[in-house]
Structures are given as C-alpha cells and as structure tokens.
Amino acid sequence: MSALTVINHTELGSASQIQINSISGAYTDLMIIASLRNPTENPFIGFRLNGISSSIVLRAISGDGSGSGLGSFTRSDDYIGSIMHANATANAFGTFTAYVPNYSTSVNKTVSYELFGATANTTCFQQAGIIALPTTAAITSLTIYNWASTNVSQYSSITIYGITKGSSGGVTVS
C-alpha cells in the first residue's frame, strides 16, 4: 500500500493566488510540490498555512551559484524567497517543495522547504529553510501568493500529497 496519496492538484487558469482549504487531517505528514511564477517584476513569494503571517520563525540558506551569493536570512513573516517573475525567461517556472511533519497532531508545527527560482535569465536562486509556526493546531489551509501583489501567474500549479506512516516488510523499530 502506498504511503503517498494525492490530496489536491490545482493549476491556475488565470493569474490568482493559490488557495487550498479544508485539507484533510487523515494523514501523518504533508508534502507540497508547486510550480510557480510571478506575473509582475516582483519576485517574492509568500507561503501561508492556516492564514498565519506573523510570529513565524524562518531560517534559510540561499545561493545564486557564486561564492559571494551564498547567504543566510531569517524572517518573522510568511515570505519564503524569490521565484521567476516578469523579467525571467518566458514560460520558465520555479519550483517550491515543502514537507510538514505531524501536520494534523497537536505539536508545534514546522516546515522544511526548498525553493528554486530566477529573477532574470542568468540569475538563479536556490533556497532551503526551516519554518516554525506559532501554532499547535492542525494545518487545514494553505495559501501561496505573490508577496507584493497577491497573484501568481496563470499555469502555476500545486500538488499536495498526504503521507501515511505505517509498517510493512517486517521492519521493526524500538
């Protein structure tokens, strides 16, 4: 039996924010894979769970392919990094992946994520980070948006997987 179940797949028919509600609590973890582009010249992406946009703690590493571009940043809001935007190569989309362990139990929620994007034809960014959310509530909604102007581009998409823990094959743990 597969531990991986597709909960939702959405592709935007027009520029909009991505909003997913009523996420089932039936799984152990969530895995999110998104293809994103911003339609304006603003590259910034926002990622919001349960509508939380403040009192977040994010610590991330970023790089642009050069030694001098290696960076570290921390945030307290729902900004996660940069993605392709209006000045990037046409039809080029960035990739965002996130993993939310124990999303439906009453523990403090964390997110491990990676983001790849480019702000121009020759400048790429890759980021990886950890996010702590100020909540123990189950994660039931998700928003991805252009951090400056709300909408991400048409054809941006998201797939949400539920991951179910279990046991099989005689593996033991103690």
Next chain:
Amino acid sequence: MPSATYIALANITLGGNDNEIVFSNIPATYRDLVLVNNHLVTTNSNQIIRFNSDSGSNYPWVYLGANGGGTSVSGTATSTSLLVEAVAASNTTDRMTTIINILDYSATDKHKLALTRSGRSGQGTDLIGCRWASLNAVHTISISLNNSASFTNGSTFCLYGIAS
C-alpha cells in the same frame, strides 16, 4: 495497474524519553529509503546516525548551513557516524525536522549516499551530503545522541521505502 512506490516501513512516536531509536530488519527490496524525524531533546547534544551498527571512520560528509545571520561550511573524511549535527534544547516547542534520503541503500556494488536536510527555527538550516563507505546493504539504522540526552516524549521517527 500502477505499482505503489512509496511504502511506509516502520514508525515510532515516543511515549517517554528515549536515547536511541533503532530501525532493524530492513529488507533489501527497495531502491532508496527516506527517514523523517521530528523531535525534541532533553539537553543540548549532537545527533548520531549509523548504519548496521558500524562505528568505524566510514562516514565522510560535507556540510552547508545557515542560522539566519551567516553561513558555514565544513567537512570531514573520518567521521564515525553518518551525521553529527547540533540538536539544541532551548525550549520545549521548537521541534527539529530531519529528512534523509538514503540512496541505493540495498546496492552491494557501491557505497551509500545520504542527503540530509535538517533544521530547527531557533538554530538554522543544514544541508549535508554523506557517504557510507561500505558495500553492505543497509539493514539497520540507529539514531542516537552523543551524550546523556534523550529524545523526548512525542518525538516521531518514520521510515519509508522507495521502490524502483
């Protein structure tokens, strides 16, 4: 009918404090493994992960990390465990998440690679690449701490197999 490729192999949610978690009897029937840990610890410590109880100097790794204020890199050719990373116990809510992809774990003609993403918001984000210098298939994974610390009640450890 398509075959399932992401299989839950074993998991544990600690009902009390524990200083070592051991996955054993892992069959060689998958291509890769994914280990997902979400935990707290009782006191500051380093996390030690080993395969098949091998404590030899067989785990060269490289590390890239950031704490929000700066970056750091390091590496070693003589580590005695897959991964040595700080696990701070600054509070009781800031859980550390560690995701490890163990590639070709069942191959007997190549060394094993482990790619780790790990982080805790009060501490930073780590990316670690490691090689286990062994031709043996991985059948046991142990996760422990380097001092008298323990993983705390409610910590979770899950192992998945990825079929080829």
